[in-house]
């Protein structure tokens with residue numbers, strides 16, 4: 001997936017407020033170009049939905065809360081994507097599932113998928129990830145990333161071939177990293193394009209001294225490769241730096257079991273809450289196993305966040321971010337609130353699925369099974385219920401007393 005410059009800048013500006021969620025620039029590029037559904041998708045007969053500040057009697061709009069009066073960051077003259085915690089929202093109205101049409105897989109996509117299978121894309125490889133670090137980084141910086149990748153590789157298996165780029169904070173010396181990255185992730189005829197696109201993203205990580213990360217899955221390369229890029233891992237502390245590396249590796253693993261480059265068009269993309277929620281859930285679980293942080297503590301914090309969002313934006317659930325179009329619409333309404341759905345709430349959705357089966361079933365059962373059966377059927381086979389049925393049960397779960405919720409957590 002090609003990452004646009006706008007996304008990187010957007011991710012940079014959101015990093016400051018996006019704790020404790022992993023710092024990533026992953027809002028998919030194909031959705032960024034779209035015009036918000038809220039602005040364009042209104043028929044005459046539909047209620048008025050501005051998605052903005054309430055001016056009249058619109059159905060989906062918000063007002064500033066009392067807290068906004070005393071906030072230096074958010075208020076009537078100061079509205080940002082991260083200001084949703086200073087707003088009072090009218091209930092969210094979900095997109096009609098019938099509006100989320102997808103096309104059948106065409107022969108070309110099928111043969112590309114087969115080519116990937118033949119190349120070993122969804123099978124483990126013999127060699128573990130290799131690394132490229134910019135020369136301003138210390139060995140200890142690199143070790144933070146290695147520790148996270150190693151933990152995830154040991155549990156999930158090594159996929160790839162994969163190369164990891166660790167970027168420091170001196171933009172003058174990013175050239176060798178960009179050269180290496182573009183040659184690794186692209187065929188020669190696309191290297192120039194890479195330099196002016198993701199190459200700039202790498203330069204920006206150094207320039208802004210960012211700690212963001214992105215994964216790249218080069219399915220169309222003549223020899224397919226996987227890679228991921230992370231900036232200044234020590235900045236977030238060794239524990240979280242390693243945890244983020246493990247999180248990104250889960251995406252590499254998910255991508256290894258996603259054989260369709262444009263899966264979203266065929267309705268075969270991972271639901272966003274499961275893709276991100278599962279990645280963060282496992283990263284925290286493995287981080288605890290390695291003694292880097294407390295899984296239970298982080299999951300308790302995540303539960304607080306998930307429940308808080310439910311109060312702030314009534315009727316908004318993880319079912320509303322299954323697909324990129326829906327995600328964009330949620331983003332139009334309450335900005336970065338979607339992060340709480342895809343991370344905190346998604347982590348608990350993953351915990352629920354693991355408690356019905358096992359952590360192994362989520363990762364070693366469900367994900368590898370999806371290529372053969374598709375997401376919906378694989379979900380049923382692994383967890384014994386449909387995604388729609390799960391949504392109902394998970395909503396009930398979120399209303400249980402806290403001790404019953406915490407009781408489902410596995411022990412790393």
Ligand SMILES: [Zn+2]
Nearest residue numbers: 024026276279
């Ligand atoms: Zn992620």
